[in-house]
Amino acid sequence: MTNNPPDTRARWQAIKMTAAFIRPYKHQVIYSLLALLFTAAVTLSIGQGIRLLIDQGFATQSRALLTQYxxxxxxLVIALAIGTFSRYYWVTWLGERVIADIRRKVFDHLIHLHPGFFEQNRSLEIQSRLTADMTLLQSVVGSSVSFALRNLIMMIGGVIWLFITNAKLTAIVIICIPLVVTPILVFGRRVRGLSRQSQDKIAIVGAYVGEVLGQIKTVQAYNHQEIDKSKFHDYVEAAFTVAKHRITQRALLVTMVIIMVLGAVGIMLWVGGIDVIEGRISGGELAAFVFYSVIVGSAVASISEVVGELQRATGAAERTMELLNAPNQIQSPLHMHPLPPITGSIKIEQLCFAYPSRPDVLTINHLTLNIQAGETLALVGPSGAGKSTLFDLLLRFFDCQSGCIKLEEINIQQLDLFALRRCFALVSQNPALFYGTISDNIRYARPDAPDADVEAAAKAAYAHEFICKLPHAYQTHLGDAGLGLSGGQKQRLAIARAVLADAPILLLDEATSALDSQSEFWVQQALTKLMVNRTTLVIAHRLATVKSADRIAVLDQGRLEALGTHTELMKSSKLYSHLATLQFQSTQPL
Structure with a gap:
């Protein structure tokens, strides 16, 4: 193996990754290359056309020859136009198609990654990678690479024609090539590093904008606009500073190339002009030589310009590759245990778990708990007791460090991940609603559900009445996160979704804690219906839900502190008695 520096290895891996996405479209690549070769050949032929036009058309003063040439x-011009159209179409098509495939591949990978990945990486920054970085890659794959190849062919072809036309003048151009290549290598390395930094800064800007605008009510409620404007200004200026350094390096690169190339052309014109004056070459030959010199010079300058774009694209490809290579720590096992009929029996045995960000702090600490099929178990305890974490572990958003969770006597890590999660219906404190119609949001649990089932689920959740009062009923479009609905209405839609899922185990995460009395009443009615014949785990602070549970598990710092009915725990558990007393007092009228 070669001992390439890490950044070199990453760069080559990124290039290989991009090439892998291009490989399925071999025919389109061939069409693009043929069109590219054709346009390059026609462009180079124009130089000979100029030579003939001057020497055989102007010099002979023949009207017929002039018309002919x-x-x-x-x-040649018409052929060049047709070739350019073909090249542009196929190259652009290829760029759009490849980037669409990369976007789809990245999203398909991200959508299956464990939630812990998104706790360690900002979702809005990832979003920026899928937009800004992909746009840059599309520009390169669909334009810059073709442009670079075309100019490379033009440069090689131009140099060949220069030798054919006049070897002595060509030597002047050849001497200058190392002088042009050197600044490309020197400045190119700097541009590459700065390009990666620039993309990172832009991603941060995008993430901050999304975060602030997504919480605009909170921002304005606390008059935080000036502080956010100041922070955004700092982020933008940081991005601009890096961009300014990158622009400076690229500008210096192009400047050096132009000076070297056009300086060589100037010297060549002087030497060639002397040869024309002394009769050693014709005017047409000098004109053709100038044409090819300009072709070669502009090709070298263009390549040096494209190098900067390629450097930026390499950085974008590396960042994209990082997403594609992000390991998914939660997956179905290779040898899956078949899922038996689900009654809702759950056993938690000596469960220990610590979040990756806090590996030394056990959020769940040797927890053992048996939940009977069809039982309603309430989980209570102070904040940080591990109640919501237990739900995450049941759904395998995370895996425990030791111990196990068994569903129907089978360790959940031995089950197919999708089959496991189909056993649960989750109703959270802040229900997740998506941009789309109300029908789409209810049907999220079962996309193929007929309209009758959707309506039946809404009725069961006491949501049908308010839905019918909306402008377009079930086809009413919701804003982001259900914008336009009250908290109780959102919650009932989430319950309708859970009804439609018809899962044997129900997870309720403080589903009524943020609601007013009237909304809580309707939501509680819906939940009561939903809980029938289902194993239900409830994280609740409201006594109505807790007191009606079959059993109550009191958690404290990840441990099971007590287990029993409300009446039993009021006598046996100081912590539960304390929590219950506080809740009773909080519900007393003022």
Whole structure:
């Protein structure tokens, strides 16, 4: 193995990854290359057309020859236009198709990653990678690479024609090539590093904008606009500073190339002009030589310009590769245990868990708990007791460090992940609603559900009445996160979704804690219906839910502190008695 620096290895891996996405479209690549070669050949032929036009058309003063060579020149122009159209179409098509495939591949990977990944990586920054970075890659794959290849062919072809036309003048151009390549190598390395930094800064800007605008009511309620404007200004200026350094390096690169190339052309014109004056070459030959010199010079300058774009694209490809290579720590086992009929029996045995960000702090500490099929078990305890964490572990959003959770006597880590999660219906304190219609949001649990089932679920959740009062009933479009609905209405839609899922185990995460009395009443009625014949785990602070539970598990710092009915725990558990007393007092009228 070669001992390449880490950044070099990452760069080559990113290039290989991009090439892998291009590989399925071999025919389109061939069409693009043929069109590219055709346009390059036609462009180089124009130089000979200019030579003939001057030497055979102007010099002979023959109207017929002039017409003939002008006609040839115009035919070359038409051929160049047709070739350019074909090249542009296929290259652009290829860029759009490849980036669409990369976006889909990245999203398909992200949607299956364990939630812990998104706790350690900002979702809005990932979103920026899927937009800004992909746009940059699309530009390169669909334009810059073709442009670079075309100019490379033009440079090679131009140099060959220069030798054919006049070897002595060509030597002047060849001497300058190392002088041009050197600044490309020197400045290119700097541009690459700065390009990666620039993309990172832009991602941070995008993430901050999304975060602030997503919480705009909180921002304005606390008059936080000036502080957020100041922070955004700092982020933008940081991005601009890096961009300014990158622009400076690229500008210096292009400047050096232009000076070297056009300086060589100037010297060549002087030497060639002397040869024309002394009769050693014709005017047409010098004109053709100048044409090819300009072709070669502009090709070298263009390549040096494209190098900067390629450097930026490499950084974007590396960042995309990081997402694609992010390991998914929660997956179905290779050898899955078949899922038996689900009654809702759950056993938790000596369960220990610590979040990756706090590996030394056990959120769940040697927890053992048996939940009977069809039982309603309430989980109570102070904040940080591990109640919501237990739900995460049941759904395998995380895996425990030791111990196990068994569903129907089978360790859940031995089950197919999708089959496991189909056993649960989750109703959280802040229900997740998506942009789309009300029908789409209820049907989220079962996309193929007929309209009759959707309506039946809404009725069971006491949501049908308010839905019918909306402008377009079930086809009413919701804003982001259900914007436009009250808390109780959102909660009932989430319950309707859970009804439609028809899962044997129900997880209720403080589903009524943030509601007013009237909304709580309707939500509680819906939950009561939903809990029938289902194993239900309830995280609740409201006594109505706790007192009606079959059993109550009192958690404290991840441990099971007490287990029993409300009456039993009031006598046996100081912690529960204390929590219950506080809740009773909080519900007393003022």
């Amino acid at each position: 002008v006609s040839i020149f115009l035919l």
